[in-house]
Amino acid sequence: QVQLVESGGGLVQAGGSLRLSCAASGRTFSSYNMGWFRQAPGKEREFVAAISWSGGSTYYTDSVKGRFTISRDNAKNTVYLQVNSLKPEDTAVYYCAAKDRFSSGPYYSSPYNYWGQGTQVTVSS
Numbered sequence: 001q002v003q004l005v006e007s008g009g010g011l012v013q014a015g016g017s018l019r020l021s022c023a024a025s026g027r028t029f030s031s032y033n034m035g036w037f038r039q040a041p042g043k044e045r046e047f048v049a050a051i052s053w054s055g056g057s058t059y060y061t062d063s064v065k066g067r068f069t070i071s072r073d074n075a076k077n078t079v080y081l082q083v084n085s086l087k088p089e090d091t092a093v094y095y096c097a098a099k100d101r102f103s104s105g106p107y108y109s110s111p112y113n114y115w116g117q118g119t120q121v122t123v124s125s
Helices: none
Strands: 002-007 010-013 018-026 032-039 046-051 058-060 068-073 078-083 092-100 119-124
Touching: 002 092, 018 032, 018 092, 018 119, 032 068, 032 078, 046 068, 046 078, 058 068, 078 092
Parallel strands: 010 119
Antiparallel strands: 002 018, 018 078, 032 046, 032 092, 046 058, 068 078, 092 119
């Protein structure tokens, strides 16, 4: 198993930036493909970005392409989400999640097996 703890959220003005972090503990971090999801008030949780276990491949939902960047440091057991050019509609709780690298389907596809508790990102207009 792996435990995930997000940090780095906060209140930022539109156009601003944040760097979200997700620290993992437990089983070897490189055993997992990693993803970021978000859930806005009154909406379903949605996929944001994913990165393969090696960091060699990344995948983004269309609405964040060119603004968000996912990366990972396997030596630090941490995955990051750099969020730039933030918009009010990016306001949500952001969650990181882990998917076993040997599970079926592409590295960016559901289901993810482990989830963090989330970090709040609020973008003011």
